[in-house]
Amino acid sequence: MAELKKNEKIIELIDLTRQFEDGVVAVDNLNLYIRKGEFVTFLGPSGCGKTTTLRMIAGFDKPTSGKILLNGEDISLLPPNKRPINTVFQRYALFPHLNVYDNIAFGLRLKKIKVTYKDKNGNTFEKIEKLKKAEITKKVEKALKMVDLEGFEKRSVSTLSGGQQQRVAIARAIVNEPKILLLDEPLGALDLKMRKDMQLELKEMHKKLGITFIYVTHDQEEALTMSDTIVVMKDGIIQQVGTPTDIYNEPKNSFVADFIGESNIFSGTIVGDKKVRFIGHNFDCVDEFEKNEKVDVVVRPEDVVLLDEGKGQVDGKIVSSIFKGVHYEMIMMVGKTEIVCQDTVERKVGEKVSLHIEPDLIHIMAKEFSSNKYDGYITKKNTVCFGDGEFECDVTQLYPGSFLDEEGYLITAEGDKIDLTDVDVNVEVGLKDIEISDDQDAGGAIGNIVSMIYKGDHYQLIVRTDENEEDFVFDTEYTWNENDRVSVIIPKEKIKLTLKQEIKR
Ligand SMILES: Nc1ncnc2c1ncn2[C@@H]1O[C@H](COP(=O)(O)OP(=O)(O)OP(=O)(O)O)[C@@H](O)[C@H]1O
Numbered sequence: 017m018a019e020l021k022k023n024e025k026i027i028e029l030i031d032l033t034r035q036f037e038d039g040v041v042a043v044d045n046l047n048l049y050i051r052k053g054e055f056v057t058f059l060g061p062s063g064c065g066k067t068t069t070l071r072m073i074a075g076f077d078k079p080t081s082g083k084i085l086l087n088g089e090d091i092s093l094l095p096p097n098k099r100p101i102n103t104v105f106q107r108y109a110l111f112p113h114l115n116v117y118d119n120i121a122f123g124l125r126l127k128k129i130k131v132t133y134k135d136k137n138g139n140t141f142e143k144i145e146k147l148k149k150a151e152i153t154k155k156v157e158k159a160l161k162m163v164d165l166e167g168f169e170k171r172s173v174s175t176l177s178g179g180q181q182q183r184v185a186i187a188r189a190i191v192n193e194p195k196i197l198l199l200d201e202p203l204g205a206l207d208l209k210m211r212k213d214m215q216l217e218l219k220e221m222h223k224k225l226g227i228t229f230i231y232v233t234h235d236q237e238e239a240l241t242m243s244d245t246i247v248v249m250k251d252g253i254i255q256q257v258g259t260p261t262d263i264y265n266e267p268k269n270s271f272v273a274d275f276i277g278e279s280n281i282f283s284g285t286i287v288g289d290k291k292v293r294f295i296g297h298n299f300d301c302v303d304e305f306e307k308n309e310k311v312d313v314v315v316r317p318e319d320v321v322l323l324d325e326g327k328g329q330v331d332g333k334i335v336s337s338i339f340k341g342v343h344y345e346m347i348m349m350v351g352k353t354e355i356v357c358q359d360t361v362e363r364k365v366g367e368k369v370s371l372h373i374e375p376d377l378i379h380i381m382a383k384e385f386s387s388n389k390y391d392g393y394i395t396k397k398n399t400v401c402f403g404d405g406e407f408e409c410d411v412t413q414l415y416p417g418s419f420l421d422e423e424g425y426l427i428t429a430e431g432d433k434i435d436l437t438d439v440d441v442n443v444e445v446g447l448k449d450i451e452i453s454d455d456q457d458a459g460g461a462i463g464n465i466v467s468m469i470y471k472g473d474h475y476q477l478i479v480r481t482d483e484n485e486e487d488f489v490f491d492t493e494y495t496w497n498e499n500d501r502v503s504v505i506i507p508k509e510k511i512k513l514t515l516k517q518e519i520k521r
Pocket residue numbers: 036037038040041042060061062063064065066067068069234
């Protein structure tokens with residue numbers, strides 16, 4: 017195997033897929049390369065396939081399809097002990113009955129190496145041998161020094177703190193001098209302070225050892241501080257690969273934006289050339305999108321500048337303020353929208369303020385628009401308020417097998433009586449489930465047609481309400497005119513409701 021230079025590809029994952037027997041696709045057609053000496057972090061929520069990916073790289077699990085290349089050679093079917101890779105797991109699997117020295121030396125004692133000898137005639141010959149005791153001691157001491165645990169050799173591992181045990185686990189992994197170190201949430205079991213310390217130590221160790229680290233975490237802050245490259249995953253699929261700054265500043269979609277750090281995500285509409293409308297204002301932006309396109313707009317809290325009322329782009333009111341050590345985290349309400357802002361200067365709760373956002377700090381992402389979603393609440397009996405309107409709905413869908421009694425109470429299949437008045441719900445309405453009428457009393461909400469786009473065999477229309485600029489997007493075969501004032505009709509069986517929170521009985 018030829019030695020790689022730093023920055024050459026050491027690992028390549030090609031169309032890597034792992035489907036479990038029960039049908040779950042834990043890793044879905046992953047394509048990625050990792051450079052020699054890089055600190056790469058897999059980041060994503062629980063169940064997104066991080067551990068499964070790592071286990072395949074380590075050799076503990078086999079791909080259903082696709083390949084893993086190490087230095088360009090396919091190792092997908094190679095057993096773990098034949099790979100120059102070591103793993104540190106989330107739950108440090110130390111031997112509790114062995115002391116620190118023996119835990120670390122365990123693998124070395126099993127290791128066999130080729131040793132070259134010369135016979136008395138000067139001919140060389142090779143023998144497979146175990147490591148000598150003195151060599152083992154030297155290696156163990158070096159590893160202990162690396163994790164800052166010199167002198168701990170004789171200690172029983174059960175007397176060590178969590179952080180110390182974790183360091184022993186790391187020492188045990190690096191003592192074999194792997195080319196690649198896999199770390200699966202190695203700091204997961206530690207408290208915050210210890211985590212922070214260990215993060216720095218691991219980063220330092222990565223620098224000293226010069227080997228490739230593949231790290232797994234679901235903690236975005238940890239990923240941002242430690243990595244050269246972050247791979248954001250969701251449902252077995254890579255969402256974005258990039259440096260911490262790339263991922264933080266230029267998230268590719270609203271999932272990444274939401275997962276990486278605090279952010280404000282608004283639903284917006286492109287209203288012109290480099291102009292986007294959200295929270296009731298047309299903002300200048302730098303991204304180019306098609307007019308009328310529905311977008312997600314991401315603004316980081318630190319990029320919202322708070323000014324005195326009337327001095328900025330949009331006015332609102334501070335409804336909460338928390339001191340976070342260096343800055344204040346404040347929530348500003350604009351209409352019904354909450355905007356999280358950060359500043360070192362506090363604005364008091366109740367203060368009327370104005371916000372300003374620079375064009376290049378407004379990040380816009382195309383939205384995959386497949387249905388209308390609203391926040392709503394149940395009014396009396398069978399009606400729901402959303403989208404600046406009130407619509408008839410069927411509340412029994414919230415509880416399978418339920419019905420309404422004469423007084424309008426919902427009776428569940430178990431016979432429990434539930435008062436749904438004012439209960440918050442998620443409302444979803446499909447693009448094909450909305451009609452409009454010239455008759456303003458015919459529907460549940462009233463607005464103007466703000467957009468009509470021809471989509472080949474039908475039109476896609478947007479009706480926008482006056483008060484909160486709620487949009488109803490739908491497909492129709494009929495032609496209308498922009499600016500027509502119409503009412504929105506939705507058949508009650510087409511209004512899909514889910515509870516925001518389980519209701520206590
Ligand atoms: N042996 C298995 N059999 C069936 N399904 C599995 C198996 N191992 C994992 N899964 C499923 O595969 C998906 C990915 O699991 P994985 O352990 O890779 O997630 P993860 O990103 O490491 O999550 P966490 O952050 O919770 O550790 C999950 O839906 C999980 O339930």
